[in-house]
Amino acid sequence: MLFSEIISRKKEGKSLSFKEIEFLVDGYTKGLIPDYQMSAFLMAVYFQGMKEKETLYLTRAFLKSGEVIDLRGIPGIKVDKHSTGGVGDKTTLVLAPLIAAAGLTVAKLSGWGLGYTGGTLDKLTSIPNFKVNLSKDEFIEQVRRIKLAIASPGANLVPADKKIYALRDVTATVDSIPLIAASVMSKKIAGGADCILLDVKVGQGAFMKDRTSALSLAKTMLFIGEKFKKKTHTLITEMNQPLGFAVGNALEVKEAIAALSGKGPQDLEELTLLLGSYLLKLGGRVRKIKEGGKILKGILLSGEAKTKFKQMIGAQGGNSEVVDNPSLLPQAKFKEELQSEESGYLRRIDAEVVGRSALILGAGRNKLGDKVDPAVGIVLRRKLGDKVKKKDPLAVIYANDKGRLKQARDCLASAYKTCS
Structure with missing residues (x-):
């Protein structure tokens, strides 16, 4: 099997088999295929797309390239949320500790910035000494102990996606539906959560500029989640202006801290409560979305979510004093x-x-x-x-x-x- 032949087949719009996709993913991960050839393949996918089955194959190949976290030994429902990326989107920094404070277990693997959208890991590493590179055992133990962890997929967790993710960032292939779907879902499935909530952004500040493409991405990720027997739900939310006021890593952390006290921007709080309500429903904590919103608003105002965020920072080696004194941020x-x-x-x-x-x-x-x-x-x-x-x-x-x-x-x- 020749890699150049696989590129040609995809360039011509032909469907690839699992063996072909696994061959290229495995070869690139092991360094047998150079960046310039993988870049050509990514561009072919960008223009020709992939069928749902091919995208499922790509997700499986990503997962097969490394380890998968097993959280079945931890009691209760484990949940995860992912945003497809937007400008000023610091929702995870507020939502994750809020949901953990509400009693669910949040096990989240996040990514670095792609293109003009900031990544959750970039934001968290603006906190002095915050450690995002947890080993699999460290991640599991922290989730067990404090019911909350946000980390980078380790070197042995979906390494193929990690390498291709970085290449997409610099080859103008970020906004490809199959590449986004396989990247997101491989990390979500590898992370071991039982329930996955996907926030698909649409608008000028999102990778999906129109509702048609946003709906296509949402359906593709939902299809993958169901095939892997994960309880999955998707929401499509607007990104025509930045979310909140702050854009930039430490600035967004500062704004998230304010939101954790119920003093953040209205649009950020509204989105956080909406997503949080769906997570509570997915996790079996509430039957109605409105009920979840009321519960979460009370937790925000009580300061419990802020305390949980501080606990997570400390657990991951960061200076938790930034929560009470944001001037300690860069x-x-x-x-x-x-x-x-x-x-x-x-x-x-x-x-x-x-x-x-x-x-x-x-x-x-x-x-x-x-x-x-x-x-x-x-x-x-x-x-x-x-x-x-x-x-x-x-x-x-x-x-x-x-x-x-x-x-x-x-x-x-x-x-x-x-x-x-």
């Missing part, structure tokens, strides 16, 4: 306000442009191996529909490099449109 050297050029109502805040502006500052990766600056980012001062006057602040840009600050400011200005 701080940028420079900040500059972006002001409105005209009066009117904000009719557009292009989330993708905001994300790309944060990328310019160093909040994400332009190429494989780029170092992420945890301190930089953007904090919005206005949201869609807000009335603004000329020279009103639209956002504050946080930077560690004046040249990047200027580039980001020019880019960010193009994200806004007003109407009278």
